[in-house]
Amino acid sequence: MGKVHVEVVAQHDKEGRIRPLSLLWEDGRKFPIDRVLDIRQAASLKAGLQGMRYTCRIGGKEVYLFCDEGKWFIEK
Amino acid sequence: MSRTILHVDLNNFYASVECLYRPELRDKPVAVCGDAEARHGIILAKNQIAKLVGIKTGEAIWEAKLKCPGLVTVSANFRKYLQFSRQAREIYADYTDQIESFGIDECWIDVSGSLQLFGSGSDIADTIRKRFREELGITASAGVSWNKIFAKLGSDMQKPDATTVITKENYRDKVWPLPVGELLYVGRSTRQKLQNRGIYTIGDLANRDVHRLRLLLGVWGETLWAFANGLDSAPVRLNGEESLIKSIGNSTTTVRDLVNNTEVKLVFYVLAESVAARLRKHGLKCRTVAISVRNKELYSFERQGKLQIPSFISNNIAEKAMELFTTNYIWDKPIRSLGVRGADLVTANGHIQIDLFEEDNLEPETLEQTIDTIRRRFGHYSVQRCAMLLDRQLTGFNPKEDHTIHPISYFK
Numbered sequence: 001m002g003k004v005h006v007e008v009v010a011q012h013d014k015e016g017r018i019r020p021l022s023l024l025w026e027d028g029r030k031f032p033i034d035r036v037l038d039i040r041q042a043a044s045l046k047a048g049l050q051g052m053r054y055t056c057r058i059g060g061k062e063v064y065l066f067c068d069e070g071k072w073f074i075e076k
Numbered sequence: 077m078s079r080t081i082l083h084v085d086l087n088n089f090y091a092s093v094e095c096l097y098r099p100e101l102r103d104k105p106v107a108v109c110g111d112a113e114a115r116h117g118i119i120l121a122k123n124q125i126a127k128l129v130g131i132k133t134g135e136a137i138w139e140a141k142l143k144c145p146g147l148v149t150v151s152a153n154f155r156k157y158l159q160f161s162r163q164a165r166e167i168y169a170d171y172t173d174q175i176e177s178f179g180i181d182e183c184w185i186d187v188s189g190s191l192q193l194f195g196s197g198s199d200i201a202d203t204i205r206k207r208f209r210e211e212l213g214i215t216a217s218a219g220v221s222w223n224k225i226f227a228k229l230g231s232d233m234q235k236p237d238a239t240t241v242i243t244k245e246n247y248r249d250k251v252w253p254l255p256v257g258e259l260l261y262v263g264r265s266t267r268q269k270l271q272n273r274g275i276y277t278i279g280d281l282a283n284r285d286v287h288r289l290r291l292l293l294g295v296w297g298e299t300l301w302a303f304a305n306g307l308d309s310a311p312v313r314l315n316g317e318e319s320l321i322k323s324i325g326n327s328t329t330t331v332r333d334l335v336n337n338t339e340v341k342l343v344f345y346v347l348a349e350s351v352a353a354r355l356r357k358h359g360l361k362c363r364t365v366a367i368s369v370r371n372k373e374l375y376s377f378e379r380q381g382k383l384q385i386p387s388f389i390s391n392n393i394a395e396k397a398m399e400l401f402t403t404n405y406i407w408d409k410p411i412r413s414l415g416v417r418g419a420d421l422v423t424a425n426g427h428i429q430i431d432l433f434e435e436d437n438l439e440p441e442t443l444e445q446t447i448d449t450i451r452r453r454f455g456h457y458s459v460q461r462c463a464m465l466l467d468r469q470l471t472g473f474n475p476k477e478d479h480t481i482h483p484i485s486y487f488k
Binding site for chain 2: 002040041042043044045046047048049050
């Protein structure tokens, strides 16, 4: 239970949309984001935060990536 | 045509937001408090667990800690609350354009026009509650009815996270047994008056002869009677419709209790400057000045008086406030908080009757506008009254900019 602060490389398009491309995990490993499956406003009771939720496919797994006022988090 | 109105009330709003961000607090009693150092140390909101042990909003922190030694107090983060409030409004906006906020955590929304699209009133209320849970992580109570008053009563009936529907068929069973004090605008003194006449429930009020109520409470008697019978027809305002300003006021709880007229005067000048600046900003003048005084026993009263000519000059307002104060206070107790309000507003460029023998207000008006300009360019504290330097502690606040959340009246 909790959240992990992660560093993200993202693409900001002209319309103001944000697409995360890859993330840097705590231990320094870098994971490319294969696909963004869903983007919506959501709260995570598990991590204790609220913001834009990106459902991402990373290495065949679905992961929720949250963006709360410019900071990126993953549920742990 | 009968309307469908929802009243949505975010449950324990401040506390819910804090608990969302700090999962470790969720199973503990939590209270959101003002800043104790600045003497705003009261409970602003509490979560469900704290509610059960009897913590009340408005209590001092130490009182609450006596009741519940394990109480976790967190300080308020208004920026976050305003953000959630705005996001809640964005969700309402998916269903209608008639959204009227009532404070930061309550809204009326009129969905009469979108029933064909989204289903019945209670369906929409349930959808909105579900979206709050998923998208914002907080819960809400909703009341559904055909008028705003019953919708609000409905949202108070079941908490947390529930929808209550009050229809024309069931309102006699659901609303009428409630104590009369639950009704909007029945406060302590009105409730007392009604109880003296044997009116204890909303039903008692609804079944009284309206003329008798009028004799008892004046025009309010009729209004409350209409509320109790579900006859209120006030519309839910359109989103963004600016409400007409009825009065402009500021108040403050001072850093320490005030014990003499000089200190009161200093605080009045700070408040009057802010009120005057806000009047000027809106292009208004006030004809009446009202003050509110609260002593350290938390007993409070309000007095008002008319100005000779409408004014937006801080001197006029402060002098009137001081005059009202000296004639109405006998210094039996030190004072904890003070407020100044300009009411009876007129537009600033309206015509006035000039006094033949007294000087006109033109020069002081130009002076105050110049001060506004200086402050806008160089900051609030760039130019100040000399008197403010007598006590930096008492006067070191800026009510005009320090305030963000204003109280709201139903009759806008």
